[in-house]
Every structure is written in C-alpha cells, then in structure tokens.
Amino acid sequence: MNVFFQALISGILIGGVYALIGIGLTIIFGVMRVINFAHGDLLMLGMYLTYFIFTLLHIDPFVSIIIIIPMMFLFGGLLQKIIINRALNALPQNQILLTIGMGLVMSNSIMLAFTSDYKILTTSYSSSSVMLLGISISEPLIVSFVITACITMALYWFLYSTDTGQAIRATAQDREAAQLMGINVKRMSIIAFGIGSALAATAGALISPTYYIYPQVGSIFTLKAFVITVLGGMGSIFGATLGGILIGMAESIGGVYIGSGWKDVIVFILFLLVLLFKPSGLLGTSKD
Amino acid sequence: MKRYVALIMTLLFVMPAVALAGTVKLGFINSITGPEAPIGENLTNGVTLAIEDLKTKGIDVDLITEDDTGKPDKSLAAFEKLATRDKVTGIVGPYTSATANADAKMAERYKVPLIVPAASKEEITRQGFKWVYRVSGTTGDYAGVLFDLATTLGKPKTLAILNENSDFGVSGAKSAKAIAEQKGIKVVFEEAYSPGSPDYRSTLAQVKAANPDLVFMVSYAADAILLMRQSREIGLTPMAFLGAGAGFSIAQFAKEKDISQGVFSSTQWTKDAPWPGSKEWYERYVKQFGKPPTYHAACAYESMMIMGQAAAAAGGDREKTREALHTGKWNGILGEVRFQDYNGYQNQRKAVMLVEQVQNGHHETVWPLSDMAKKPIWPFPGWSK
Numbered sequence: 320m321n322v323f324f325q326a327l328i329s330g331i332l333i334g335g336v337y338a339l340i341g342i343g344l345t346i347i348f349g350v351m352r353v354i355n356f357a358h359g360d361l362l363m364l365g366m367y368l369t370y371f372i373f374t375l376l377h378i379d380p381f382v383s384i385i386i387i388i389p390m391m392f393l394f395g396g397l398l399q400k401i402i403i404n405r406a407l408n409a410l411p412q413n414q415i416l417l418t419i420g421m422g423l424v425m426s427n428s429i430m431l432a433f434t435s436d437y438k439i440l441t442t443s444y445s446s447s448s449v450m451l452l453g454i455s456i457s458e459p460l461i462v463s464f465v466i467t468a469c470i471t472m473a474l475y476w477f478l479y480s481t482d483t484g485q486a487i488r489a490t491a492q493d494r495e496a497a498q499l500m501g502i503n504v505k506r507m508s509i510i511a512f513g514i515g516s517a518l519a520a521t522a523g524a525l526i527s528p529t530y531y532i533y534p535q536v537g538s539i540f541t542l543k544a545f546v547i548t549v550l551g552g553m554g555s556i557f558g559a560t561l562g563g564i565l566i567g568m569a570e571s572i573g574g575v576y577i578g579s580g581w582k583d584v585i586v587f588i589l590f591l592l593v594l595l596f597k598p599s600g601l602l603g604t605s606k607d
Numbered sequence: 608m609k610r611y612v613a614l615i616m617t618l619l620f621v622m623p624a625v626a627l628a629g630t631v632k633l634g635f636i637n638s639i640t641g642p643e644a645p646i647g648e649n650l651t652n653g654v655t656l657a658i659e660d661l662k663t664k665g666i667d668v669d670l671i672t673e674d675d676t677g678k679p680d681k682s683l684a685a686f687e688k689l690a691t692r693d694k695v696t697g698i699v700g701p702y703t704s705a706t707a708n709a710d711a712k713m714a715e716r717y718k719v720p721l722i723v724p725a726a727s728k729e730e731i732t733r734q735g736f737k738w739v740y741r742v743s744g745t746t747g748d749y750a751g752v753l754f755d756l757a758t759t760l761g762k763p764k765t766l767a768i769l770n771e772n773s774d775f776g777v778s779g780a781k782s783a784k785a786i787a788e789q790k791g792i793k794v795v796f797e798e799a800y801s802p803g804s805p806d807y808r809s810t811l812a813q814v815k816a817a818n819p820d821l822v823f824m825v826s827y828a829a830d831a832i833l834l835m836r837q838s839r840e841i842g843l844t845p846m847a848f849l850g851a852g853a854g855f856s857i858a859q860f861a862k863e864k865d866i867s868q869g870v871f872s873s874t875q876w877t878k879d880a881p882w883p884g885s886k887e888w889y890e891r892y893v894k895q896f897g898k899p900p901t902y903h904a905a906c907a908y909e910s911m912m913i914m915g916q917a918a919a920a921a922g923g924d925r926e927k928t929r930e931a932l933h934t935g936k937w938n939g940i941l942g943e944v945r946f947q948d949y950n951g952y953q954n955q956r957k958a959v960m961l962v963e964q965v966q967n968g969h970h971e972t973v974w975p976l977s978d979m980a981k982k983p984i985w986p987f988p989g990w991s992k
Contacts, residue, residue, distance in 0.1 A: 326809035
C-alpha cells in the first residue's frame with residue numbers, strides 16, 4: 320500500500336509540472352490554432368536560463384522564475400511577432416513545419432553554444448525529501464507543485480478578470496468575430512505566445528533541480544505536452560491542468576504495477592482511449 | 608580553357624592520394640554529441656593520445672572521425688561511409704553496445720576489421736564474426752568482479768537489479784542474474800527501466816520495499832546521477848551499490864558527493880592498474896585534457912594503438928590487418944592483449960577487471976586488494992544529512 324501511495328504522490332507532483340507545459344501549449348493552440356512543435360524547446364531554453372542564472376548569479380532556481388517569466392514572455396512574443404504571425408494564414412502543414420524549424424534552430428544553437436553534454440543543477444535540496452506517514456515526498460517537487468498552483472490561479476484571474484485576458488479568450492473562441500469586435504488579434508496572438516513560452520520556460524526552471532539539462536530534452540516534453548493538451552481538450556486550461564496530473568499519475572502508478580518500461584505505452588493507450596470515446600478531450604468543447 | 612580547368616581539377620584530385628600514400632587510413636566512430644557525449648569525450652581523447660604515440664612510432668594515421676550521436680542508425684550510416692566512400696583499412700569504435708552490435712554486422716558484411724573499444728554487451732562477440740575484435744570486457748566480466756568483491760567483503764543474500772532497457776543494460780542484467788545464481792544470491796527485484804524519465808521514485812520505492820542487500824545498476828551518465836539522487840530521497844540503504852561502469856565511472860558523477868559516496872563501479876582500467884605505464888599515462892591525460900580519464904579512454908587508446916600497428920604492418924590491406932589482429936599480441940596500458948576464442952566468445956580479449964569506489968568525490972581503486980589505492984568502504988555508509 321505504501322508503494323502505491325508513494326507512486327500516487329510522486330505522480331501528482333510531477334503531474335503539476337506536466338500541467339504547466341500543457342497549459343502553455345493549449346493557450347497557444349486555442350488562440351492561434353498553431354500546433355507549436357517548438358514548445359519543448361522553449362522549456363529547454365528555460366532550463367538553460369535557470370542553469371546559467373544559478374551558476375553565474377547564484378540565484379536559486381525557484382527564485383529565478385521571477386526573472387525567467389518576463390524574459391521568456393518577451394522572447395516568445397518576439398518569436399510570434401517576427402516569425403509566426405506571418406504564417407497565420409498559411410496551410411496548417413506549413414505552420415507545423417515552421418514551428419518544427421524554430422525548434423530545431425533553438426536546440427541546435429544551444430548545442431553549438433554549450434555542447435550536448437548533460438548539465439546537472441545541484442542545489443542543497445536536490446535530493447532532499449520529507450517523510451510523511453512513511454512516504455518520502457521530494458522537497459523540490461512539492462515547491463514546484465505549489466508554484467504551479469499559484470501560477471495557474473494567477474493565469475485564471477488574468478484570463479477571466481482582466482480585459483486583455485477576456486480579449487484573448489474571445490480570440491480563442493472565434494478569431495473573426497473578435498476581430499470584428501475591434502480586438503487586435505495579432506497582438507493577442509503575440510501575448511498568447513508570450514504566455515505560452517513563459518509557462519514552458521517556468522516548467523523547465525521548476526524541473527531543473529531534479530532533472531538533467533541538455534539541448535534535446537525538449538522533444539520528450541513536447542510529446543507529453545501534446546498528449547496532455549489533447550487529453551484535456553485543446554483550448555481548455557482546466558483540461559490541461561487535469562490532463563497533466565492524470566498523465567503524471569498514470570505514468571507513476573502504471574510504472575509500478577505494470578513495469579517502468581511500459582510507462583509511455585500506458586500514457587499513450589490512455590490517450591487513445593480518450594480520443595476514441597471523447598475526441599474533443601476530457602473538458603474540451605468541440606471546436607473543429 | 609575548359610581543357611586546362613579539367614587538367615587542373617584532375618591533378619587536384621590526384622594530389623591528396625599521392626601525398627597520403629605513406630600513411631594508414633583508419634576510421635573512428637564515436638558518440639561525440641548526444642546523451643553519451645560525457646563518456647564519448649574520453650574515447651575521443653584516448654584516440655588523440657594514440658594517434659600522437661603512433662606518430663612517434665613512425666606510423667602516420669589519416670584518421671576519419673564520424674559522430675554517431677549514440678544512435679544505431681547513424682552508426683550504420685557512418686560505418687558504410689567509412690567502409691565504402693573513405694575506404695579505410697580498419698575502424699575503431701563505436702562506444703555504446705547498441706551501436707557496436709549494429710556495426711559488428713556491418714563489419715562482417717563489408718569485410719572491414721573492427722575493434723570494439725568499450726562496448727560490453729556479451730552478444731557482440733558471440734555471433735561467429737570473423738571481422739570483429741573486442742578489446743572491451745563483457746558485462747559478464749563487469750558483474751563477475753563486482754560480485755567477487757561483494758562476497759569477499761560481506762555476506763549478501765539478496766540482490767536487486769536496476770538496468771536501463773538498452774542493449775548494454777539488458778546484457779548487464781542477464782550477466783548479473785547468471786552470476787548471482789552461481790554464488791547463491793537471490794534476485795528479489797528486477798526492473799528494466801526506460802531511460803530519460805524524470806522520475807524513478809516509484810521504481811526505487813519498490814526496490815526499497817524488497818529490502819535487498821545489494822543493488823546492481825546498469826546506467827549511462829545521466830540516469831546514474833538521477834537514480835542515485837532519487838535513491839537518497841527515498842532513503843534506500845543496501846549493503847552496497849554496485850554500478851556496472853559507464854555512468855558510474857565519470858568524474859561528474861563522483862563530484863556529487865551527497866549521492867556518490869561509497870558507490871562501487873566496475874572498471875577495465877585505473878591509474879593504479881598493474882600494467883606498464885598506467886600511472887604515467889594517467890598523468891599525461893590529466894595534463895593534456897584537464898580531467899581524469901575513465902577506463903573508456905584507456906580502452907580507446909589501446910584499441911587505436913593496436914589497429915594502427917596492425918594496419919601499418921599489413922600495408923593498409925584489410926585481410927592482412929584482420930590476420931594481424933587475429934594472431935597478434937600487444938602489451939600496453941591494458942596489460943597483455945590477445946584476441947581469443949573461449950566460452951562461446953570469438954576474438955575477445957580476456958579482460959582483467961578492477962573495481963573503483965567513489966570516496967570523497969574521487970574514484971579510488973579498491974579491488975583487487977593487491978592493487979588497491981584505498982581500502983574499500985563496506986558496508987554502504989548511509990546518506991549524508
């Protein structure tokens with residue numbers, strides 16, 4: 320029983336980080352209908368930023384999020400303005416190619432600059448844990464989860480209680496109608512991509528004390544982000560949150576009871592089942 | 608005008624061939640970038656030293672290096688290029704067991720002599736291949752020496768095996784199981800994990816629940832660190848952690864004192880090895896590259912030395928080089944090297960293994976007792992707070 324709870328707790332905690340990645344992707348897709356294959360690479364950039372802030376400025380990874388969020392928001396916005404905005408009316412295949420290309424440029428530039436060697440961030444609490452009722456809970460993961468929860472709540476407040484937030488949701492709902500209503504949809508896209516990037520980078524920062532950093536780390540997370548986003552329903556933030564935690568739990572518990580080599584298989588089977596029985600995702604409203 | 612251009616172009620093509628007539632053309636495939644880059648770096652440096660030493664012996668090596676990023680398909684492509692387009696006499700490499708197993712089949716098909724420096728999957732030299740020669744020890748050697756140490760220093764009864772599900776990991780697990788059975792140690796938990804996961808906690812919780820005396824791990828660089836970090840989190844404290852080389856052998860792992868203290872790692876060479884020139888070679892490596900070498904560097908060095916000398920003696924002919932490898936004997940920092948057929952292996956060196964243990968952030972030779980630099984710490988000292 321102990322092992323089960325251990326798996327459950329680890330799963331939920333890491334699910335929080337997955338959720339953050341998924342939310343970023345779902346905002347981008349919701350607002351622009353662009354499938355961002357560079358999402359994992361944005362996470363990777365966040366990890367490298369955290370690493371350098373930690374080693375050069377000696378700022379704790381969790382604290383450095385304060386620097387990373389605005390930086391990556393600006394970077395994401397810039398990417399959108401310069402590159403993706405031009406392709407918004409192109410064929411979806413071309414948009415995908417564009418984001419894949421962006422991702423490749425990002426990961427390969429980092430590889431050129433810093434080599435593929437794994438970088439490991441070691442903080443004083445990297446392997447610390449608290450024991451609760453015989454279950455060991457990773458300290459850095461708890462802090463990540465709390466931060467994720469706060470950011471998600473802040474995001475909700477932004478999207479539901481501010482004008483800009485509502486404008487973003489309007490653009491996501493119906494781009495043309497929003498444009499007719501006088502919303503600057505190009506600017507909303509920029510903000511949305513900025514938010515998506517900032518979230519992905521934050522997820523990277525949160526996971527960096529416990530994972531390893533290398534240029535190709537993005538691809539695993541891009542894939543997971545897609546599963547989470549589609550599972551939760553494209554465009555639904557709450558769905559992405561739920562999806563992330565579900566995937567985290569499925570991986571963890573499935574890994575224990577079926578075998579850790581089967582972890583990914585379980586996640587994808589879950590994904591397929593949801594798509595078969597509820598194609599719009601768990602909480603998605605069927606859009607297109 | 609066109610005729611002159613054609614003439615000049617032809618001359619330009621012929622010139623390099625003429626200039627290199629006195630040299631030996633060899634290929635080197637390695638994981639230069641990619642997840643195994645930290646270990647691959649050691650092989651590259653080992654080969655660099657070998658090329659220097661071959662030059663002082665009067666053998667000029669025209670070395671063509673290919674990066675396979677640790678992926679078998681890239682390794683196959685690299686091999687084909689070296690064999691058919693570059694027409695090298697022989698190839699040294701690659702690093703990982705997965706890529707080496709793939710390249711071995713290519714070597715047999717293209718009839719190019721291949722020396723495998725550091726890949727330990729047993730099957731690589733159990734396939735009846737004529738063209739594949741292995742300097743590296745096998746996972747059977749890795750597991751054997753670790754269990755010898757464990758059963759001499761203590762009386763372990765149970766064993767947990769944690770291996771990544773790559774060629775190397777699976778072979779390691781198989782060897783460990785076979786040897787454990789021989790020594791009467793019971794396997795209470797076994798898991799082949801998928802590498803690259805951020806979270807091994809649930810697996811490690813199961814290991815802890817099984818309460819093994821020994822934990823035997825087969826992992827590459829990144830997972831070794833992650834697994835030990837999470838083992839510390841979970842509070843796993845067996846009698847000993849036995850690492851099958853690879854990820855456990857690199858300096859980066861040792862530097863993380865919180866998680867590396869007391870971990871054993873099987874190795875094919877250390878600076879304290881009883882073979883001629885080992886200590887000097889170690890010092891030369893540290894002086895030139897700024898960090899201590901792993902056994903991979905020594906294996907790659909010796910492999911390139913052997914291939915260089917064999918190819919030069921054979922005048923660049925592939926079949927003659929193969930014969931030279933088949934019958935030759937060399938003596939260097941790995942001791943006496945001969946490729947033999949034994950126990951179902953073909954063209955395999957009988958590796959003499961040592962064991963290192965991480966003590967205070969450094970790898971120290973602790974086994975065999977006749978070669979030890981420091982006494983082994985037994986049992987596992989527990990986690991620092």
